[in-house]
Amino acid sequence: MSNILDEVFHVIDVETTGLDPQKDKIVEIAVTRIHNGESRVSYSQKINPGITVPPEASAVHHLTDRDLVHSPSIESVQEALLSLLSEGTLVAHNAPFDRSFLSFLGDRAWICSMRLAKHLWPSAPGYGNQVLRYYLGLLDIQGFSTPHRSTDDTLVTAEIFLRELDSCYAIDIRDVPSLISFCDSPVTIDVMPFGKHKGVPLKNLPSDYVSWVMKNVSDLDPDLRWSLENRLSR
Incomplete structure (x- = not known):
């Protein structure tokens, strides 16, 4: 019988022009795949949002119109993403945000690594991606360069999530439905x-x-x- 340590998970991160999925757009997306306790980047792509990137958004991820002008639209990469993510469970740090910009993935279950952290480590000083990274002592993450870029954020989240999987397994949460139920519980x-x-x-x-x-x-x-x-x- 399979358990959460053997399952496939896809850690997703999007960078955007803002916080409102009704008017803002994706400027970058990345996926890091987890399987059997190992992670690797499986997808990374800058996206042309079709609108101007506000300076306050560029100040976070440092992507500008000039960086994105020759990039594909999100519509043109949807088929590739749907194929890549056809199997496995979706994961994101603050999953409701990423999910709101990826409606084309359909009504699939997501696991929020931020919410899991609140369950598992109530005494943590905060639950942001980088706060948890240092709280957990994840100092040497292979391939990591800078925060608030999609690839780098998925690498950090993947390492956090691997710790969460170990912690959940230790408290007898052994399968994906139980993991999702625990994550979504109050x-x-x-x-x-x-x-x-x-x-x-x-x-x-x-x-x-x-x-x-x-x-x-x-x-x-x-x-x-x-x-x-x-x-x-x-």
């Missing part, structure tokens, strides 16, 4: 992240304040809502 939040009680442990919050937040904050983070509900039920 993340426990212990400290109030905003408001007049910011920084206060949830267990010390007044019950009337918890009830007020749950009733009046319409865009409450689902994990925080779940944690506050648990606080009220105690």
Whole structure:
């Protein structure tokens, strides 16, 4: 019977012109394939977005219109990507973001390595790609050059994800459906992240304040809502 240490995973990263998939476009995409505990870059491509790259986006990934003018459109590489990713499980760090720009991949399950990290390492100082890299002591990543380029980010995420697979296996999460279920389950939040009680442990919050937040904050983070509900039920 196969287990998560033997499965194929595709770590994906996109760089974009901005954060809104309704109006922003991909400028670079890369895929690093994981199988049997080893990773290798399987795809890396600059993409012509068909729109001007804003300077604030270039300041992150350092890609400009000049770098992309002769690159293919995302539509012209979709077939190759669909073929490459036809088998295996998709992974990304902050997966909802990458997934929102790759709707042509269809309604497939994704694993978010950032969310897994929140489950596995609640005491980590942060959950960004580079923070976790140094937190886990991943100092020598073969092929890594600079952050916020798609290939480099997939290499870092792949190493983080390999650590996550080992940690999940150690707590008896042995197959992909169980891994996805664990990843998607609510993340426990212990400290109030905003408001007049910011920084206060949830267990010390007044019950009337918890009830007020749950009733009046319409865009409450689902994990925080779940944690506050648990606080009220105690």
